Amino acid sequence: MNQNDATVGRWLAANGPEADVVLSTRVRLARNVAEVPFTHRATPADHEQTIEVARWALADSGYMDSGKFLEGDELAEPQGQYLIERHLASPDFVASKAKRGFYVSNDETTSLMVNEEDHLRFQVLASGLDFPEAFTAAAALDEKLEGQLQYAFSPEFGFLTACPTNLGTGMRASVLVHLPALVITREIEKVLRGALHIGLAVRGLYGEGSETKGNFFQISNQKTVGQTEWEIIETIADISRQVITYERKAREYLMKKLRVEVEDKVFRSLGLLKGARVLSSDEAINLIAGLRLGVALGIVNEVNLEQVTRLMVLVRPANLQAMLGEKLSAAERDERRATFVRETLVHQ
Amino acid sequence: MKLCDLCGKSEATVKVSQLDKDGKVTEISICAECARQRGFTEVEKLKANVAEIITELKNRIDEGDSKLICQTCGLSYAEFKKQGRLGCADCYVSFHDQLVPLIRRIHDAVQHVGRTASGGRKQAQQKMNAHRLRQALSGAIQDEDYEKAAALRDQLKRTEEE
Numbered sequence: 001m002n003q004n005d006a007t008v009g010r011w012l013a014a015n016g017p018e019a020d021v022v023l024s025t026r027v028r029l030a031r032n033v034a035e036v037p038f039t040h041r042a043t044p045a046d047h048e049q050t051i052e053v054a055r056w057a058l059a060d061s062g063y064m065d066s067g068k069f070l071e072g073d074e075l076a077e078p079q080g081q082y083l084i085e086r087h088l089a090s091p092d093f094v095a096s097k098a099k100r101g102f103y104v105s106n107d108e109t110t111s112l113m114v115n116e117e118d119h120l121r122f123q124v125l126a127s128g129l130d131f132p133e134a135f136t137a138a139a140a141l142d143e144k145l146e147g148q149l150q151y152a153f154s155p156e157f158g159f160l161t162a163c164p165t166n167l168g169t170g171m172r173a174s175v176l177v178h179l180p181a182l183v184i185t186r187e188i189e190k191v192l193r194g195a196l197h198i199g200l201a202v203r204g205l206y207g208e209g210s211e212t213k214g215n216f217f218q219i220s221n222q223k224t225v226g227q228t229e230w231e232i233i234e235t236i237a238d239i240s241r242q243v244i245t246y247e248r249k250a251r252e253y254l255m256k257k258l259r260v261e262v263e264d265k266v267f268r269s270l271g272l273l274k275g276a277r278v279l280s281s282d283e284a285i286n287l288i289a290g291l292r293l294g295v296a297l298g299i300v301n302e303v304n305l306e307q308v309t310r311l312m313v314l315v316r317p318a319n320l321q322a323m324l325g326e327k328l329s330a331a332e333r334d335e336r337r338a339t340f341v342r343e344t345l346v347h348q
Numbered sequence: 349m350k351l352c353d354l355c356g357k358s359e360a361t362v363k364v365s366q367l368d369k370d371g372k373v374t375e376i377s378i379c380a381e382c383a384r385q386r387g388f389t390e391v392e393k394l395k396a397n398v399a400e401i402i403t404e405l406k407n408r409i410d411e412g413d414s415k416l417i418c419q420t421c422g423l424s425y426a427e428f429k430k431q432g433r434l435g436c437a438d439c440y441v442s443f444h445d446q447l448v449p450l451i452r453r454i455h456d457a458v459q460h461v462g463r464t465a466s467g468g469r470k471q472a473q474q475k476m477n478a479h480r481l482r483q484a485l486s487g488a489i490q491d492e493d494y495e496k497a498a499a500l501r502d503q504l505k506r507t508e509e510e
């Protein structure tokens with residue numbers, strides 16, 4: 001995750017189940033250390049101690065052998081933005097003024113934030129729709145950590161969190177889905193309403209409040225109390241399977257009834273990506289999303305799903321600069337982004 | 349205030365993606381009424397749900413709320429209502445009766461089911477303390493402060509016996 005680095009996390013390999021529609025599965029657990037005030041009310045000494053405890057716990061459970069721990073200046077910009085773009089850290093964590101610690105595994109599937117809103121927030125990302133993989137790994141880390149430190153827990157409320165919205169399991173489980181055909185056929189609201197009806201949350205790719213780019217949607221649980229982890233996961237997985245079925249049907253319909261229009265959209269995306277000399281991050285993401293649909297439908301064969309999926313991360317500003325090993329102005333970035341994308345697509 | 353992209357009259361509160369004639373997807377912001385007409389109500393309602401509960405908390409701070417204080421961390425219930433975050437694990441005991449209806453509203457349940465904490469063994473904390481003591485001990489020996497070194501050695505022994 002350093003300079004001149006064009007590698008991306010293993011979860012972006014686009015080789016998981018249902019990868020034509022589902023980009024990734026994420027399981028995040030929130031935990032607090034017993035007898036230490038929650039992050040916003042803790043002293044700098046508490047913050048430091050929590051970081052130390054987390055680091056020791058990770059080292060003693062062997063996680064440090066396959067990952068690294070960052071703190072202090074190592075988390076300063078542009079590193080923070082870089083981690084957000086890679087879906088490894090939250091914007092709140094990066095913006096926080098408190099002393100923080102951060103662990104990430106070498107394959108970028110597991111990451112842990114120390115002193116976010118809760119003392120410990122860790123997540124596992126898996127490619128495609130794969131809760132068994134993501135949850136099993138998250139639960140394993142949970143157990144290892146608990147072998148080393150004592151969690152704030154009550155038999156009534158479960159794992160205690162700074163905000164009551166995360167109480168109980170402390171778990172947010174989510175899937176990131178690409179639904180271009182449902183957007184084009186205007187079925188998207190109808191389909192996503194099913195998820196909302198049963199109390200799940202749906203939002204755009206780049207997190208809460210931000211606009212949906214490229215027709216990527218995240219489906220996650222809102223409620224964390226009163227259901228077991230697997231019950232929550234089954235609910236999201238069921239809805240995801242429905243959404244996948246609808247999206248595939250809509251893609252089939254488009255290929256039957258509007259083939260020329262779909263091909264036009266896909267090849268225009270490919271053409272612009274291969275020909276543009278200036279590309280903003282947003283435009284690139286939208287075009288890459290269009291291309292991804294073409295690859296998933298088998299219209300475009302010259303690139304594969306993994307290459308397209310990787311591009312989605314690598315074109316974002318902090319990642320682009322890290323990969324090129326240079327600090328660039330916005331205008332320079334747009335130019336270098338276009339060059340990078342063109343070279344990737346023309347000479348792969 | 350941003351006006352609705354569809355009717356241009358009321359305040360836009362809902363963001364939706366729209367497809368134009370050329371198949372290009374754009375983001376538009378629309379008002380609650382236009383959202384309702386187009387079947388976006390559920391999206392709006394759900395998004396508002398948790399945020400609404402938090403806003404309601406903020407707007408209804410009673411006199412008694414500032415007298416209700418967590419003995420462990422010193423946070424008052426009024427402060428919790430203002431910022432939406434509790435101060436420590438014991439706040440869940442201190443404000444138990446106030447929190448139960450709130451938790452029920454957010455989650456439709458109060459009783460946790462699922463994974464439980466096994467009690468933990470605090471190994472990391474102990475090891476970390478021992479490590480720090482050992483560091484301080486070697487520092488004291490280097491400084492030839494034998495009195496301090498003896499005290500640290502005792503402390504280290506106690507920590508390891510725990």
Ligand SMILES: [Zn+2]
Nearest residue numbers: 352355379382
């Ligand atoms: Zn309107």
Ligand SMILES: [Zn+2]
Nearest residue numbers: 418421436439
């Ligand atoms: Zn408290």
